[in-house]
Amino acid sequence: MARESAPALATRVTAILDRLKASYPDAHCELDFANPLQLLVATILSAQCTDKQVNIVTRELFQKYRSAADFANAPLPELEQDIRRIGLFRNKARNIQAACQALVTHHAGEVPRTLEQLVDLAGVGRKTANVVLGTAFHIASGVVVDTHVARLSQRLGFTREAHPEKIEQRLIRLVPREAWTSFSHWLIWHGRRRCAARKPDCAACEIRDLCPSASS
Numbered sequence: 001m002a003r004e005s006a007p008a009l010a011t012r013v014t015a016i017l018d019r020l021k022a023s024y025p026d027a028h029c030e031l032d033f034a035n036p037l038q039l040l041v042a043t044i045l046s047a048q049c050t051d052k053q054v055n056i057v058t059r060e061l062f063q064k065y066r067s068a069a070d071f072a073n074a075p076l077p078e079l080e081q082d083i084r085r086i087g088l089f090r091n092k093a094r095n096i097q098a099a100c101q102a103l104v105t106h107h108a109g110e111v112p113r114t115l116e117q118l119v120d121l122a123g124v125g126r127k128t129a130n131v132v133l134g135t136a137f138h139i140a141s142g143v144v145v146d147t148h149v150a151r152l153s154q155r156l157g158f159t160r161e162a163h164p165e166k167i168e169q170r171l172i173r174l175v176p177r178e179a180w181t182s183f184s185h186w187l188i189w190h191g192r193r194r195c196a197a198r199k200p201d202c203a204a205c206e207i208r209d210l211c212p213s214a215s216s
Helices: 006-023 036-045 051-064 068-073 076-082 089-106 115-119 126-136 147-155 164-174 177-193
Strands: none
Touching: 006 164, 006 177, 036 051, 036 089, 036 126, 051 076, 068 089, 076 089, 115 126, 126 164, 126 177, 147 164, 147 177, 164 177
């Protein structure tokens, strides 16, 4: 296949964005949360775990722990027990507690609104920080690159990179800033509902004609 020119790629990206927006007008973060702290905790828990499983656990967790201080002061074995249905629960409990201790000590118990401050927290990388900023605060700090966004970005021919941060830097150049947060939601929804890892439903795909990886 001939190398796609920059103008042609830009035109295709715009068309894909328009098509995904029309296909998933209600796309949103599928983690249940009521405030930035809950979203931060839920996103830490979601690593290598489904949103559905996280939502089951946080339904009771957020009734018990209502502030950063509650998480910070909890006996660690008790917090571990409260999230033990989640994979890597011991490590995640430690990170959640350490992050909340930092919130109490350095941020008056509130979730900060900058990428730099968020990634300083235990268990928080660029993906989690971008989720919190974009979804809880409506701040376009970057593009959330989870497994769905990474896979679809490669299939759509946006990048050949495999590392999330390199994929994000590529997407930041391709996608208008005002669409960064929505773009992640659209790709995640498309990945979950249409473009599965093993058996993508190319026949019914809303962007099949715009995808270089679509099966014939």
